Amino acid sequence: MEMQAVEAARRWLAEQGVSQVREGWVSDEKPGEVLTANEVAHSWAGDVFAEDLDVADQVRLAFGLLDLLDDYWVTCEIRFADESAEGPLPADVLWDGYRQRLEADRDVEAVTYSLWVDWFEDHTTSASAFAEVLGNDIDHVVNNRSEPALRRANRVLECSGPVRWPVKEPTYRTALRLPALHPALFKGLLASFHDVYGDLEPAGALALLDQLDLPTTTQHLAELRHVLAAGHSNHYRSPDAWDDATRSCS
Known part of the structure; x- marks a missing residue:
């Protein structure tokens, strides 16, 4: 189940133009700039909760992103979404x-x-x-x-x-x-x-x-x-x- 969540997150990032390379991550916007997992998390993790998905699926996608990036900031975006006007999760x-x-x-x-x-x-x-x-x-x-x-x-x-x-x-x-x-x-x-x-x-x-x-x-x-x-x-x-x-x- 965890691997499924990771692959779902990887596909979602690819749809955003972000892919993993040996040195880290790259985006279609700046293909020559290697990004860290933390930079990817700060730039894209919050967008998960703007996706046209059921809220439960948004949460699952966010956790998949956490598994993939292993970055604390993803959990911050989950907490922000829980406390938002659209929350709680x-x-x-x-x-x-x-x-x-x-x-x-x-x-x-x-x-x-x-x-x-x-x-x-x-x-x-x-x-x-x-x-x-x-x-x-x-x-x-x-x-x-x-x-x-x-x-x-x-x-x-x-x-x-x-x-x-x-x-x-x-x-x-x-x-x-x-x-x-x-x-x-x-x-x-x-x-x-x-x-x-x-x-x-x-x-x-x-x-x-x-x-x-x-x-x-x-x-x-x-x-x-x-x-x-x-x-x-x-x-x-x-x-x-x-x-x-x-x-x-x-």
Whole structure:
């Protein structure tokens, strides 16, 4: 299915006069100028949502373009379309697109970065976005343990720092039942403390941290336990706390 989406996007770009060459991309308008994937994304990704297609097919085409270009800007255009006067986009198609790519056996940095900075940092969308990509089916993920679903869970947990604690804490507790998710849970807790918009409740986070099955030599484990035990909830609200923890744990 992913390859079909890629080929559909490639055909669509060709219709716009854009084709891939060994060095990058070229357009019919300037055939002597090689373009990067980012330049192609900035110039053409938004046009997907002006196509004479059903909105769901526009979204699928945009995700195909994301697969083809592997560029974060495509996700920005998807978000812009969702927030536009013609939006919102169909939620089932939008979030199915994210879930499929989060489960892919390849690098999906553009997708996880999009979740982190666009959907999770925005508190008007973080709860629904987190639910769609993991919260709604975490029980199924933990019980069935399929590799694609576990890839998705690991990726979402790792970038979930900005999600409000009451939203993500039940999902964290469910993920706790599966030791394979403990390293990602730790990264989620660490990000919840260190991210500018990170959110956690120190006592609850410490209780979770103490139940993780991690090597005692895990980097930053002792420091995180120290700051949480001291009641600190965020690095930027307690700027000296981490340095104090580092000194105490060294």
